[in-house]
Amino acid sequence: MGPWPRFGARFIDALVLLIPQFIIGAIIGGGGSPLGVTSGFRSWLAGVVGAALTFGYYVYLESTRGQTVGKMALSFKVIGPDGNLPSSEVAMRRNAWLLLSIVPFLGGLAQFVIAIVIGVTINSDPFKRGWHDNFAGGTAVVRTN
DSSP, X not given: XXXXXXXXXXXXXXXXXXXXXHHHHHHHHSOOOTTOTTHHHHHHHHHHHHHHHHHHHHHHXXXXXSOOHHHHHXXXXXXXXXXXXXXXXXXXXXXGGGGGGGSTTHHHHHHHHHHHHHHHHHHHSTTOOOHHHHHTTSOEEEEOO
């Protein structure tokens, strides 16, 4: 399947993750000193916790169910190189690029560039595998019905 349906699943997952991300940001990023001395650190810490949450969400769901909420909604499933559920290690490799958001500004920019590269590689690969699928050893996204 091409990049656009997969983008749709990522978009649904982003909406699912929005609520916990907002709560984390409110708890960690809330308050601060009158001079704003800790605001940069708090913002970075909220980003680190949010990146860990996002990474954990994808790794856990893909390695235990083969599907995130977005993939379930659109009837997709990730399979590992052997045709079974991807192992935790394979899911970690497949989603490692999500951890780039830990790096302020440049990490988000790098994620954006990688997302474009993933879309282009999905579109140009005969098996519709993105760069991250190949990096993980040959995972694939397939329809469940």
